[in-house]
Amino acid sequence: MSKRNYPYIPNSDPAVQAEMLKFIGAKSIDELIEQNIPRELLMKAPLKLPQPYAAECDLVRHVSGILNKDKTANEMACFLGAGCYNRYVPALVDEVINRSEFLSAYAGEPYEDHGRFQACFEYESMMAELLDCDVVNVPNYDGSQAAGTALRMATRVTKRDEVLIPATLNPDVARAVKTYLHPDVKVTTVAYDRTTGRLDLNDLKAKLSDKIAAVMAMNPNFFGIVEEEAQQVADLAHAAGALFVVYAEPSTLGVMKPPFQYGADLACGDIQALGIHMNYGGGVGGYMAARDRPEIVREYPSRLFGLAPTSHGEWGFGDVMWERTSFAVRDRAKEFVGTHAALWSIGAAVYLASLGPKGMQELGKTILQRGLLLRKRLASVKGLTVCPLSGATFQEFVVRFENKTVAEVNAALLKKNILGGFDLSRDFPELGQCALLCVTERTGEDDVAALVKALAEILA
Template sequence: MDHKFSHHPYIPNSDEAIKREMCDFVGISSVEELHRDVPDELRLHRSLDMPKAIRSEYELYRTVSGMLQKNETCEENINFLGSGCYQHYVPAICDEINSRAEILSAYAGEPYEDHGRFQLLFEYQSLMAELLDMEVVNVPAIDGAQAAATAIRMAERATGRKKAVVCENILPDKLAVIRNYCTPAMEIVVLPFERESGQFDLDSLKKLLGEDVAALYFETPSFLGTVAGNAREAAELCHACGALCIIGTDPAVLGVLEAPVNLGADIVCGDVQPLGMHMNYGGGQGGFIATMDDERLVREYPSRLFGITRTEVEGEYGFGDVYYDRTSFADREHGKEYVGTQAALWGITAGVYLSLMGPQGMQELGETMLYNARYAAKKLSCVGGVSVKYLDQCFVSEFVVDFSKTGKSVGEINDQLLSRQIFGGRDLGGLFPGMEGCALFCVTEVHTKDDIDALAGALCEILGKEGK
């Protein structure tokens, strides 16, 4: 049997004859012509350094399994790393339902009977609306960063203004997505935060707001874990100049924190990953956007919305798209924004999680994180040479630890923590000027007192210090 192939077994249409036929059909002499607009300095000019294709399924399984064995996971290590993707307990029912074939495979599209999926997503939207104290919630977008960028674009279309003010104390990667998503349609102006307090300054905000500003975007809790103490005042300043207030939040903390709408938010957004999703090496993300039932804003959603209606059969209800013609599914390139594959599976999962937890469960979740994080922050602040920033402020699960006076870098400390099977915090030095020697630690409901004490003990050993 001849095992030689002229094409790659895992890359469709890589056969030379098929590629030639495709090039002839579109009127080009080579595939390179498709990339002629890419500047030469950005081209690789060599073949990718890829291993040879493995054609046996068993060989492929063995090879990939061997690669995965090298991973260090949260199963065998204690994890204090958050920074946008969080370790929470995932009830078994979440995996049981989202792995069912009729749900796992029916994530998008309409070529089959999927009214059950419509109802599941309607239930998710309803549960999220109750959690957020709002009225309209979308089917999840790709992640929280896209949700934030889309919310800002919604404000631009609703107000007709071309500038947005974004607070600096958000994940820098998210700020990069916002810039990329909103340019060149909008100008993004960054509002610095005070390094000593972790908060943004209202006087600085006043100078940036004006009749050309469509929206202010900030988060509570912020990326640094601090709850915005001046959220209401900031929202009032926005509304006074005709701008919208967009607040990003972590839905897992809303059992103990005020819903952003009650702080003056016009649009609320975030990521549903904390609601029943495993971290999946950074995956499991799904961005939500919420507003009140205001047509000015509802018509600017680019993503799908599912509603409920009575059918012609008495006593029965149907579920379907709301205001469908505003989406790119209906209007293609003339839609509000292009919306491709959405994270509907994670919306369904979040719906399962919220229905299981209920209001009391979400309150208990928030309280547990609040108590655990406060205990951890006080415990670490007792390690010689270590201090915790913003200890006098409210934080629910994340907080900043300052190692700048220990004589060791965050990287060195994290390497030594890992040798003790502990994942340390996110190094903030490369993310924010003035935060060198600081790390962002995350504590959730999965951490026990023993876990936190083990972290404190390990830091005492690493730093050669005694606990206070």
């Protein structure tokens, strides 16, 4: 242990430490931990910490100098998506979620309720309208947990213990799902068609059985390709007695059919694209949605807010089927409900209310148009192939570099103040040196021109 007073580490003053040790009857801090931590894991020398700043203003100047070296997507042309999207967040969203009624250090849950339950209810209602369903939860941690939870719900509904997920599921989501379902649920991956990039129906048919609880599809999938045969996937799943679960990015639904219009039993995903800043990848919240089917609704582990008349003749907002949750049954709960992203639901509610149905449609059309513009301009660049997979795309699409690696191209783009696409070569080596490019409503024509010019120079 350090023998000096270090102001950023609590109780590092030697005199304070000595007083605490004397009070509890221990000779040293080492005595407290030696029976719990193996000696080989203990540090053999003090930490090499820099000299601390004594004045707060000096510390702020030092830390600000470090932070100012960073560049954000706001300062660059950004073509990186892959699950976290550079959307425009209306100023109204930040204004509302930073109000003291909502902002809190824990779960968006202040000690007194000032309309939070109603705000969450309004979020659920607007999400249900967007998804064309009846029941949407208060957000859980992120889309990955929502996907894992939705699949576990399916196992409880069907009393089966195997699920099928697509090879075109976001790799980060797939890894989280496999971890979340381990060890009692078997997860099998369904291949994708190497020509279209869509789910391989023949492989799906071969892997379906009376043991399968759920078939999952991502739409659009990780390649940005629309699963045009999703209804057939639903029909095959249902014929085998399985549920059909769709992982859908909700901001696409202004122009795409919602999952419940092509046979979904459950939908899930992340709400980051609905008015939540990227926050270095941390602005995330998961949603789960379903029709009003009691056998499915009973399996929701997370909070659901509903509307009910009060004894005073007014309307109130509160938990639906409270007995489902770990708050009520604790050790017998289906899953535990912990720190949820309730604050993000309020941000998403403000975003959805601000745009409205027409605004969501305009958002989708804008993204489609800018994606088409980028694809058209890139077609003239030598050294790359646009969309080597033939399926129709939305928001994201694949490009293949012929003579350079994605890492080399992205490094060169970064020098030109451009954030390149997601490198697919690690998770999908069969595609070669392919990148996943993303456009949003913030992708301007000047951004497109800058990328096309830069790639022409880099690949020449």
